[in-house]
Amino acid sequence: MALLNRRITADVIEANEFPELSQRFDVMGVPKTVINATQEIVGAQPEARVLAAVRIALGGQPA
Amino acid sequence: MPFLSEADQDQLRTIFAEQLDRTVRLRLLTRPQSKLYIPGQQRCASCAEAEPFVRELATLSDKLQVVVHNATDEPEAARLYSAQGLLPVIQLEPVAADDPPAEVETRSAGAIRFVGLPAGYEFSTLVADIVDISTGHTDLSAAAQTELRALDQDLHLQVFVTPT
Secondary structure, three states: OOOOOOOEEEEEEEHHHOHHHHHHOOOOOOOEEEEOOOEEEEOOOOHHHHHHHHHHHOOOOOO | OOOOOHHHHHHHHHHHHHHOOOOEEEEEEEOOOOOOOOOOOOOOOOHHHHHHHHHHHHOOOOOEEEEEEEOOOOHHHHHHHOEOOEOOEEEEEEOOOOOOOOOOOOOOOOOEEEEOOOOOHHHHHHHHHHHHHHHOOOOOOHHHHHHHHOOOOOEEEEEEEOOO
16 A cells, blocks of 8 residues: 555554554554554455545545 | 575575566664663664664565665664664665665655564565565555545554564
8 A cells, every 4th residue: 555655654563572562552463453543453354444444544434 | 694594595586586677675774782771772672683684685686775774873864764763664665767876865654664573474575565566566456546546644554463
């Protein structure tokens, strides 16, 4: 996704190395994706589910 | 001591030779390990390995460039590339033909960054992302691409992973 738009930044974070950040976002299982620090997705999810979470994180309505 | 076995290096050389198109820059923000513990300074679990790891990877293709920033000596680079103060960060960037080499010239927006050393399974993610950045390939549907290209707000995705 980050390849498409310079406003998108994607971080792949090694959870074990950064326990404080992982605890802040309550990472219990991986992969866990946090979107703009507000929306969360656990596990590998279909594109539509990810986009819906992105829309909510950006203040819009889920499609 | 190398991180990758001879067989792994050969396999990666083949993958990079066959699949890389544009040059990709691996921009590393790290901090050389000190023998002293400095109070208040966040410890960096994998900083010692990060630079030799990235440099070894880059020896496997002439389409891989490495830029290393020392977060302590280069506060501007630390400000631009740090992920909430966490180290090390490996940022992947496509290199345009007319790009000025090496210096601090972009920020992290629009970037893919690996925070912490991408070991184990995450190494394959790193390799796949290098190929995608080099080729501009994406698995997203056309509709999703259109929607994301039109975004006019900042979007920050943090994917938490473990190396197993």
